[in-house]
Amino acid sequence: MHLSRTARVVLGCITAAGLTLVHLPLLLVVLNSVNADRSFAWPPTALTGAWWHRALHSAGARDALWTSVRAGLGATVIALVLGSLAAFAVHRHRFFGRRTVSFLIVLPIALPGIVTGIALNAAFRTVLEPLGIGFGLFTVVVGHATFCVVIVFNNVAARLRRIAPSQAEASADLGARPWQTLRYVTFPALRPAFFAGALLAFALSFDEVVVTTFTAGAGTRTLPLWIYENLARPHQAPVVDVVATLLIALSVLPVYAAQRLSADPAGGRL
């Protein structure tokens, strides 16, 4: 297939325009983190470092960040185990209801967050509260893990499909026991998929608002919940912009790492 020069230029222009548009709101967030005018009217009239000072000393933001990190790590670990097991089962075995399993795994992310949220809320209240387990970090982790499983599953399953079966056969021919093949052949080949899956699962959990609202209870505040509370307040909104700016800046690290370490061209699968 030959693309004419015009076609290439047109495609390039669309891409450039599209990605500029995608980043414009992000630039605006960065700008508003130093905008002295709290109403954010365009164009800005004066700059200030006050919001940065306030944000870096905000205990609420720091606590929320720490809660989000713990929730994300908890959910990611559970999703890694469950998603990988399911991927192995679906890839290695043929059984009745095999396609239903992949359907069931996608469901938690496909159904609206509000439905998942109120369903989990109703279930936790009827099942966990009589057992003395209240709403808190634990319920948030359970909720997040449920919709993170699909991310790990997709990454591991896609990688398993692309590992040549001849590798495992060669390992067996050379006298390796099944667990040795798993340990020395399959796992190393899967490592990029584990990494990409874990990273995206963490990102998904880190940014989740709706399910978190219904599973967090009164004392637990993740970063998105803190942002939600503070964005509507005029004197706090610029502080939120500072936090968002920091997150945007930091996000380059995981995105870059994912691209380097993952075998997938896009740095993983959603």
Next chain:
Amino acid sequence: MPTTDRARGRLAALLAPPLLWLVLAYLGSLAVLLLSAFWTTDPFTSDVVRSFTTDNFREILGTPVYRTVALRTLGIAVTVTLLDAALALPVAFFMARVATGRLRRALVVAVLTPLWAGYLVKAYAWRVMLGEHGIVNAALEPFGLRGPGYGVSAVVIVLAYLWLPYMILPVYAALERLPARQLEASADLGAGTLRTLGSVVAPAVRPALLAGSVFTFSLSLGDYLTVQIVGGRTQLLGNVIASQVTLDLPLAAALSAVPVALIVCYLAAVRRAGALDSL
């Protein structure tokens, strides 16, 4: 693989933990919710009364407002999906088939970074941009135009914006995997660019587009925060459900059945096309 007892045991050991989790934690919760859709609420105390009734469903089917809201939500979800597909195709094609090396890597980073910036922050950034004194109005003023303001169009724009990376990534991955040999073979056999696009590229991209559309469609269908932030007074299924949760949980549960039914139908259709495997 022979279905020996050992293989069966191994399969059970692999499948049991994820299935138990999903069935107990997830399907169990959904069942509780669906069950409560058949309950009712005490009008004075707002407490849930556990007596079986189909009144909630009858109310939803009999009230024209709910039908309007459901259709509006469906229309927005379809529009957002089509918009994202139209934007993602040229961008993904450029990334996978024109850009190389450094430029390609930079473009992937540029697409992925917004995913980490925070959903709420981005939605509020759009609120500021679309406001009366925002940058959109300021940019359009010289042409005598005005931005859409807050409303249905704003919701479509912001949702399409938020979910765009979810569409670009699978399409890009599919295009990137397409072997150059196939494209060359198509050209060698005398196909022009358009013919190659239609007969070689399109079949490879279709499952990826469907996989991306699962995200754009279902995330739009259930959204209730974006519409609160930039929707003005627009009512969508998500915020109608959210507003009923504390007032009348059984009614909210019955309303939830609407997006659930729509999405399950959509997933079933997409699965038939084999797209869930390439998600």
